[in-house]
Amino acid sequence: MSRRRSRIDVQEEDTELNMTPMLDVVFILLIFFIVTTVFVKPAGIEPTKPFADEDKEWNPTILIAVNEIDEIWIADQPYEVNEIRPILQSMKDETPEATAIIIGDREASSGVIWEIQDMVQDLEIQTRVSTK
Amino acid sequence: MRKARRKLGDDDSGVDMTPMLDIVFIMLIFFIVTATFLNETGLDFTRPADGGGQSSGDPKPVIPVYVDEQSLCSVEGFPRECTEVDIAVEGHLANKPGATVLIRVHYAADHYVQVMLKDRFTKRNLKTKFEVVGKSG
Incomplete structure (x- = not known):
């Protein structure tokens, strides 16, 4: 057995x-x-990017999209220019080494792009302007 | 007898890997699913840090380019096709060697114009400086 x-x-x-x-x-x-894995919150919209030859590869962690009617989209939410500073500040606090990209629509206002650029730069976040 | 017991002991000490394997698989699937491979390309619009007027002794020559609210371009006050601005600037560069291109963009001008200008001047290794004018409400 x-x-x-x-x-x-x-x-x-x-x-x-x-x-x-x-x-x-x-x-x-x-x-x-x-x-x-980098946890990137998608902007929520896909603007028509302007074309450029001299663009370089960029791996951002913060996506800021601007559409043709100058709405600023971050993490699926639309904002105005004067609303985004605290949002970017908190994202910067979360990941201090965060890098950003401004995805502006071809027909977005130049001024809005520059306001975001200056704000992001003021927060000491490295950033680029997205092209295709 | 002794040998047999030892063998049995060996078998028992083998750790059950199954729960760990389950967790590892779940983590693997989670990371595969959440992985986003984005390939963005971009131009550097970063403004240079204020040099504090280090070259205030001899003001650098400047070639002014203006983009108005209808996204029309002009160089030194003369209207130009936006696609020909870089050629026009190249012409002015003969009179003003080492000049910086000062691009004044109207707040409401289309974004693609400044990107195109930046792209072309980068290609020609010309220093550019952007200024936004005429903020609308």
Whole structure:
């Protein structure tokens, strides 16, 4: 009786899969995604970007979009120029190394873009103006 | 007898990995799903830090470019096509070597005009300075 049981045990042990290599791969994937993930809140709109040749790649964490009627969109919410300073300030406090991008519509007012640019610069956030 | 017991002990000390694996998989799926790969490109509109008038001794020559509220351009007061502003400025540069291009943009001018000007002057390695005029309500 006891002999038989022990033989079954041995068989079960043999059919068990070796998980270790898969675990290794899964861990490497996990670490890759943790390291590369930046939590970017989408602006909420996609303006028609102006065209430029001399643009450089930029990986922002704060997206500020301006549409053709000069509404400023941050994290799915529309704002006016005079409302966004505290929002940007809190985003800066959250992640001090935050970088921003101003995604202005082709037909947005130049003045609004500059007001945002000056404000962001005043908060010491590195920023660029998005082009395609 | 002794050998058998030791073997049994080994089996028992093997930690059950299944709950950890579950958690790791859930984390993996979470990070895969939330990963956003955005590829933005942009121009640097950062204003240079105020030099405090370090070159106040000899004022640098300036070539004024104006973009009005209808997004029409002029160079030194003469109307120009916005796409030809850089060529016009290049012409003025002969008289004013090392000049800075002062781009005065009306508050309501379309954004793409200033981007185009900045892009073209960057391409020609010309220093630009932006000023916004005529703030509307």
